[in-house]
Amino acid sequence: MIGSPLEQFEIVAIGPKIRLPSLWLGLDEYYIPMTNQSVVMGIGVGVMIYTMYYLISINSTMIANRYQKGMEMIYTGLLDLVKKNVGYMGIEYFPIIFIVGTFIFMCNLIGMIPYSFTVTSHIIMTLVMSMALFIGVNIIAAARHGVITFQLFLPEGTSIGLAMILIPIEIISYVFRLISLSVRLFANMLSGHVLLKVIIGFAWSMMTVIGVTFVGHLVVIVIGFVLVGFEMGVALIQAYVFTILFALYLNDALNLH
Numbered sequence: 001m002i003g004s005p006l007e008q009f010e011i012v013a014i015g016p017k018i019r020l021p022s023l024w025l026g027l028d029e030y031y032i033p034m035t036n037q038s039v040v041m042g043i044g045v046g047v048m049i050y051t052m053y054y055l056i057s058i059n060s061t062m063i064a065n066r067y068q069k070g071m072e073m074i075y076t077g078l079l080d081l082v083k084k085n086v087g088y089m090g091i092e093y094f095p096i097i098f099i100v101g102t103f104i105f106m107c108n109l110i111g112m113i114p115y116s117f118t119v120t121s122h123i124i125m126t127l128v129m130s131m132a133l134f135i136g137v138n139i140i141a142a143a144r145h146g147v148i149t150f151q152l153f154l155p156e157g158t159s160i161g162l163a164m165i166l167i168p169i170e171i172i173s174y175v176f177r178l179i180s181l182s183v184r185l186f187a188n189m190l191s192g193h194v195l196l197k198v199i200i201g202f203a204w205s206m207m208t209v210i211g212v213t214f215v216g217h218l219v220v221i222v223i224g225f226v227l228v229g230f231e232m233g234v235a236l237i238q239a240y241v242f243t244i245l246f247a248l249y250l251n252d253a254l255n256l257h
Contacts, residue, residue, distance in 0.1 A: 108235030
């Protein structure tokens with residue numbers, strides 16, 4: 001059993017280290033360690049690709065089976081999300097939105113497996129992913145609108161005096177999109193897994209210390225199972241929230257509002 005509720009989030013090196021020759025770092029050699037985080041991310045990508053390939057290419061039938069219907073629900077749901085929040089201009093960016101949403105959901109589900117690892121419970125992972133999407137959105141806005149992009153920070157019809165106050169506030173609010181996008185996913189997954197570990201650990205302690213004949217631990221186990229279902233719902237909701245926020249930020253970049 002895990003001793004501490006936070007021990008499940010520890011990043012550890014596993015397997016052989018990847019040895020690379022020295023280039024400009026001034027070192028004789030350096031290593032890229034393979035960690036549990038990188039392995040789970042690779043598994044998430046692999047499962048996502050295989051699932052889509054299996055459902056679409058191998059297991060597809062003329063009349064949609066339950067697997068195809070499930071994939072179609074995810075696809076049409078995300079497509080409707082893009083149409084409603086971005087408009088038809090955002091359909092060309094649908095592939096990246098679909099990949100981001102399904103990847104986060106897959107990583108969240110993998111984190112629900114006992115003794116696995118939840119990559120989305122680390123701020124460094126969610127922050128880097130959010131930063132890449134944030135930079136991409138700004139590149140799209142600059143390429144499409146040029147200097148007019150700065151209109152996002154200055155509402156139309158604002159006086160010069162009021163603009164001196166609004167522009168810094170809008171810039172800070174705009175930059176904090178990056179923080180809110182990453183922290184929301186990280187905090188929800190971290191807190192949910194910690195709570196789940198505490199409840200399950202408490203039930204295990206009651207069983208081992210007091211004895212299996214004590215009825216109280218059964219109540220705690222039932223609560224644990226309820227929390228597992230709740231946490232799976234959180235995994236889906238947080239993937240959806242991350243995706244819809246990214247779509248909204250993309251809408252601002254395309255339509256400047």
